[in-house]
Amino acid sequence: MTTVARAPLVRAGPGVAAWTALPERDRALLLWLVQGDVVTAELAALLCYGHLRIAQRRLAKLVGYGLLSGFWAANRQRPRGRYAYALTKQTRQQLERLVWPEGKRKLPDGQIETVSPVIHQLATHDVFASFLRAVDHERDVGITSWVPERALIRLNYWASPRPDALAVIGTGDASIVLFIERDLGTERGGTLWSKVKSYRDVYDSRPEAAPVHVGLVVDTPRRAASVRRSLRGDTDGKAVHAWVTIASDLATSPYDAVWLSPSMDVARTVDLAAHWTGDRWDLLAPGCLADPDALEMLDDRVIGFVPLLRAAAR
Structure with missing residues (x-):
């Protein structure tokens, strides 16, 4: 029996019957993956499907339609790995034309659009998941925006900061702007120092400088101590403050997790200095x-909503 290859479900962007036939949650997840890059079934359940079994069934359907590929991701730091999903190359190309109908802003000559390995991206997504699960409407505390790595590639593209993610956390009427650097223990102290310095080179020089934070999230207390030693002597810049915390603490209680500065200042997440972002932003929540x-609070459009980031973008 001859096998006939199935035509891609998305052929000409939205408006075609195949695209509009997809459930809204599937379309939202696919559009998020243009910049979110990879997803696990657990994260997909948290973002849009509600239950793990439903997420697994829908992701399997999207793989069957040729829109997603599923694969096992592992490395030396995470040998057990996890099963993840990503857009197929053809689907990404088609959806990028939808997201940026006039084309993506190009990188300078010689630069290539690259992102961290899958395991690293998944570890960074875990931080997002922790904030999203713990949103607290009674305290009026929660994450209001999360921008993944691929969406930040063109932020400060002439300079060196390439955050793993950007979180904006709402506490009442205040907004905390937090760049996430997810450390898996492979970077040496000099590299981390250079990263923090590169943020300062960009943001401390701005006349409208306001507090932004670089949060280094590590796996163990031992690694946290090592990172702090590597940054010892670091003092807060005009705008950029550096902090270190442990991933398990964020997973347990992200908004009350303790962060330590290189100079051993201590602050909970909700106590970090706030940054003016204009009108109050709504809290995100599971689903x-x-x-x-909500999608505009999870992609590159967020850069235009934060004055200091907008001013630094080119």
């Missing part, structure tokens, strides 16, 4: 991708 308006 946020079910809201069509």
Whole structure:
């Protein structure tokens, strides 16, 4: 029996019957993956499907449609690995034309659009998941925006900061702007020092400088002590403050997790200095991708909503 290759479900962007036939949650997840890059079934359940079994079934369907590929991701730091999903090359190309109808802003000559390995991206997504699960409407505390790595590639593209993610955390009427650097123990102290310095080179020089934070998230207390030693002597810049915390503490209680500065200052997440972002932003919550308006708080559009980031972008 001859096997006939199935035509891609998305052929010409939205408006075609195949695209509009997909459930809204599937379309939202696919659009998020243009910049979110990779997802596990657990994260997909948290973002839009509600239950793990439903997420697994829908992701399997999207693989069958040729929209996603599923694969096992592991490395030396995470030998057991995890099963993850990503857009197929053809689907990414088609959806990028939808997201940026006039084309993506190009990188300078000689630069290539690259992102961290899958295991590293998944570890960074875990930080997002922790914040999203723990949103607290009674305290009026929660994450209001999360921008993944691929969406930040063109932020400060002429300079060296390439954050793993950007979190904006709401506490009442205040907003905490936190760049996430997810450390898996492979970078030497000099590299981490250079990263923090590169943020300062960009943001401390701005006349409208306001507090932004670089949060180095590590796996163990031993690694946290090592990172702090490597940054010892570091003092807060005009705008950029550096902090270190442990991933397990964020997973347990992200908004009350303790961060330590290189100079041994101590602060909970909710106590970090706030940054003016204009009008109050709504808190995100599990299932946020079910809201069509939430996607703009999870991609590169967020850069335009934060004055200091907007001023630094080119």
